[in-house]
Amino acid sequence: MTEVRYDWTKEEIAEIYHTPLLDLVYRAATVHRENKDYAEVQISSLISIKTGGCSEDCAYCPQAARYNTGVDVHAMMPKDEVIAAAEKAKAGGASRLCMGAAWREVRDNRDFDKVIDMVKAVNSLDMEVCCTLGMLTESQAQRLADAGLYAYNHNLDTSEEDYKRIITTRTYDDRLNTLKNVRKAKITVCSGGIVGLGETVEDRISMLKTLSNLPKHPESVPINALVPIAGTPLADQPRVPIWDMVRMIATARIIMPRSIVRLSAGRTEMSTVEQAFCFMAGASSIFAGEKLLTTPNPSFDTDMAMFELLGLTPRKAFKNGRPNEVKEMETAG
Template structure:
């Protein structure tokens, strides 16, 4: 049975300081002082058929994103070991494209088995729109969680992508769950959407039963349709993170791409207002902070939570 979300109108009326206070209290009451770190590898890059307006890997736009086929097993194994060394509890294989190419599936399954046997880190996958049979094969090989972002609200999605639909994304999430995989799903703030859109996405995540929510903040990459979008005000980002914590009290809320540039000196405020996880080691086409700096930051936040 799905948990009923709180009164959104009442939450929206709260001052930011009170909203963040309640979000932190909810985080500590429901999830304790847990702070999770995960890492990804851009295992296949560029030439994507989809026209997601924020993405430098789309073949529809002229960008400087790298283009290469599926990496070899040794490279991916080395990256998984490095992620584990850096403190990540999960390592995700990410490929560009609408879905995993049929010819790449057997190789991907071999890579997953090799990571499971040689590294032992929890394995996630983000391979686009897949069917239940493919997802079952991934689970049997060793994947425990499938990542598939909603990206934005159902209502705003057509403004972000026209080559597939919001319904396609929901269908993949349901197929992954039917295959016995947990699902990580979130989106991007700052695409030009309204607060109402961001809250609509949060409610869709509740409806889908999502318990791991990555939050990206738009990096307006040159060559993409989103290149000229002005940044969201920091207060608006912090409000939305706090609202997500109160709407999704049991979920891991992970800050990913854009957190460093969008929040800058206020990054710690996001974790005092509901967030409790980070992606480390860089993103698909963009570098992040050093893993050492992120590990130190996570320990400092845990200490603050314990005071």
């Protein structure tokens, strides 16, 4: 079993990242086989429960109120629609439902009460429930935990050094404080980043260092390829080379051997062969369903055909225990 470390240096991570590609994929695949069922992939579905009108200025996001991206602002989705979406996702093979709201931070109001009710309802369907709602206080995290929330997504996006170029309306420490609050409430952490923002390789390595040096590695590490959206400041960014994604996934797999590394946004631009390389490199989760919040995504049927071709099987919900009973990753299967 691979040793889990929390003291990776930038130099060590850079050496891994720059390993000749086939050697890197082989090493990552070896680590993957030592620590997890490499043919098992978690399928998550992501829905937007409150769309658009966000006060943040994230340079990649079509939901920021200050950008004209054609995204209509929608109020909170009714609970029955959320349950219907969850049931459809479960029927398609998903074991986790992630609910996203375009908020800067959670506020203690009626909308948050509605989210709590949604968490309870989806949890009762025997699905893992994840939320991404912006910044979170310790007491708010505890309310979500008490409702049965399994995971909370709060991505670092890029390195601390690069962060102000992408977002000015909050700080990197704001991000890390939310992750601390999620941990205190014993909710599992989902945190990764985006490749293709115009960041340097050094920024990617710095972000991976931050994630791998947390007191406990995130249980889920999403690696997103930027989907450039017209109207955002990053609309003209070139598509990320697939090999950059493979390097990021492989490096994350090696330095965080027991985390689930999620091949996230950008899959619609990838061929089956390119996605197969990502699975070889250690990806063990995907988002499925037609949309990721507001951007296109492959359909469940397309993904199931790919799973059959590659010999992959969907991971069952709660494999590492129920909410607040999640086994330590050091002993997780």
